[in-house]
Amino acid sequence: MKPTGYQPSTETYDEKVPHRIQVVFHRPERVKQPETLVDRVRTTAPGNVAAAFDDLERLIGLTEAKKLMYEIHALLRMNKEREKHQLKLEKQVFHMVFKGNPGTGKTTVARIFGRIFREMGILSKGHLIEVERADLVGEFIGHTAQKTRELVKKALGGILFIDEAYSLARGGEKDFGKEAIDCLTKALEDHGNDFVCILAGYTDEMDSFLELNPGMPSRFPIHLKFADYTVDELMKIADSMLEAKEYKLSPGAKEKLKQHVKAKQNDIFETNFSNARYVRNALEQAIRKQAIRLLAVQELTREDIMTLVPEDFVWTTS
Numbered sequence: 001m002k003p004t005g006y007q008p009s010t011e012t013y014d015e016k017v018p019h020r021i022q023v024v025f026h027r028p029e030r031v032k033q034p035e036t037l038v039d040r041v042r043t044t045a046p047g048n049v050a051a052a053f054d055d056l057e058r059l060i061g062l063t064e065a066k067k068l069m070y071e072i073h074a075l076l077r078m079n080k081e082r083e084k085h086q087l088k089l090e091k092q093v094f095h096m097v098f099k100g101n102p103g104t105g106k107t108t109v110a111r112i113f114g115r116i117f118r119e120m121g122i123l124s125k126g127h128l129i130e131v132e133r134a135d136l137v138g139e140f141i142g143h144t145a146q147k148t149r150e151l152v153k154k155a156l157g158g159i160l161f162i163d164e165a166y167s168l169a170r171g172g173e174k175d176f177g178k179e180a181i182d183c184l185t186k187a188l189e190d191h192g193n194d195f196v197c198i199l200a201g202y203t204d205e206m207d208s209f210l211e212l213n214p215g216m217p218s219r220f221p222i223h224l225k226f227a228d229y230t231v232d233e234l235m236k237i238a239d240s241m242l243e244a245k246e247y248k249l250s251p252g253a254k255e256k257l258k259q260h261v262k263a264k265q266n267d268i269f270e271t272n273f274s275n276a277r278y279v280r281n282a283l284e285q286a287i288r289k290q291a292i293r294l295l296a297v298q299e300l301t302r303e304d305i306m307t308l309v310p311e312d313f314v315w316t317t318s
Ligand SMILES: Nc1ncnc2c1ncn2[C@@H]1O[C@H](COP(=O)(O)OP(=O)(O)OP(=O)(O)O)[C@@H](O)[C@H]1O
Pocket: 058, 059, 060, 061, 062, 100, 101, 102, 103, 104, 105, 106, 107, 108, 109, 163, 237, 240, 276, 277, 280
């Protein structure tokens, strides 16, 4: 059957038809439909938004985070269409909770979200202010509110990223952390549209934090889970990190790193395996070892300089 919108080409051969000839059809450019969600974003987003999406796409895995941004892009586009037809606009709140173990990409994604939001016109600047308990909580009455207000002010137009946010509830009712939470809640009411607040931390701790602070869940409607990376993902991350630095792994080094990462992940006594950060540190350590190894070599080729070999990977930490 001739597929609609296709045109016959001159290539004609197929063993499945009796006379052994079949017309092959090519879809003409004019009716080419986008095949994937990414293509669809690319064809509907202005160039600057699409470019910001490329940074997100380059990250290995993180499907949920990517999907969320495509949804927001689609929503904004619908709002434009709704506006043309004088329909009510859909207004949503973009404050978020990022749950996951260390090194799973939470801060990296937050930084890219800031850029995408800026290009989309949701945020005016899109910068990231990364804070933790010590930055928000003060030492005397009134100090916390002052510190928190100042940080919110700095974050206006961008993203306020609160790492290990659950630690704000650590000391209970009497702790100054409670004051920071109250102050933050007030800031969300007063300036909630002028910045995006992201609360980040371990999944279980963040879940109990939200349960214990009933005002929070409705103000943070978007929850993203950052799963631990698989060994294959971590190896792809290693490759992408090295490519960016113009280094590479020899086949032996790749295998050695892979086996090491696998062992680390499976080690039941290793409670703080820091995913992609662990890999980044391992690579940086290997790059230093390679430099020492090559001190003894007089004439270095481009290949020597670029390649990390098994002996560059020596695990000094347990
Ligand atoms: N999917 C990914 N692709 C490429 N690099 C990644 C990816 N995820 C994380 N990284 C890199 O790993 C390092 C750690 O990531 P990041 O700081 O975003 O993790 P995190 O979840 O915020 O950790 P923590 O909770 O400990 O602050 C960074 O150098 C980052 O660029």
